[in-house]
Amino acid sequence: MDKNYDITVEQLKELLEGENQINLFDVREEYEYEDDNLGAKLIPLGEIPDHLDDFKALNGQDIYLHCRSGARSGKAKQFLLAQGFENVHNVIGGIMAFREL
Template sequence: MDDISVEDLKERLDKNEKFVFIDVREEWEYEDDNLGAKNIPLGDLPNRLDEIEQFKNQEIVVHCRSGARSGNAKKFLESKGFSKVRNVPGGIMAFRNL
């Protein structure tokens, strides 16, 4: 599935749209600055798939600091059968620069 721009993400968050939103940064990064996403650090993702298994066929938006880790998370989730995963290129850094 196509990635989602920070502009589109902001618009959807501003409208309080409901979607599965995962932050794959480390806990300390998440505590410093978060957008309200569920925090599952990239390294923990393989062991925490059961937490998101029910969303396998729903849109899932993953983000991190710059888009690199979330890009890896997207590839990993797709390899596990998640069909509608979208990365946020630029991550929270780009989001904060809007």
Template sequence: MEDIDVEELKERLDNKEQFVFLDVRETYEYEEDNLGAKNIPLAQLPNSLSELELNKEDEIIVHCRSGARSANAKAFLESKGYTKVRNVLGGIMAYRELEED
């Protein structure tokens, strides 16, 4: 699936649209600043797939700090049969820049 930019993410969050929202940053990063997503650090994702099993057919939007870890998470989830995974381009850094404008 096509990735998502922070403008579209913000619009969808503001409209309270339904999707699975996943943050793959480390716990300490999540605790410092989060957008309300479910936090599963990238390194723990392989052992935490059971938490996402019921969402295999749902749209999953993954973000991290800059978009690199979430791109890896997207590739991993797709390799496990998840077909509607989207990476947030630029991550939370780009999202916070958008909010400052």
């Protein structure tokens, strides 16, 4: 299986309800995060390059990215993959789909 597979919002919900803490990052803007968030660490898409050390500290661990619809988190995933990161997962549908569960 690809190490960088995408996950569904149903899979994310299972992870969040599980006993293990996950590395979840929200790549939306601060005003979006303040309105509605899942408890992820906020790093807006445009600031991802400035936070590579944060991601390097998670080397070898799964990294989950989400945004409003999955588009920005998909771009963040592609950027991190281009930087050599592995185990990077985009949440398909983002918080909009998550809220429909």
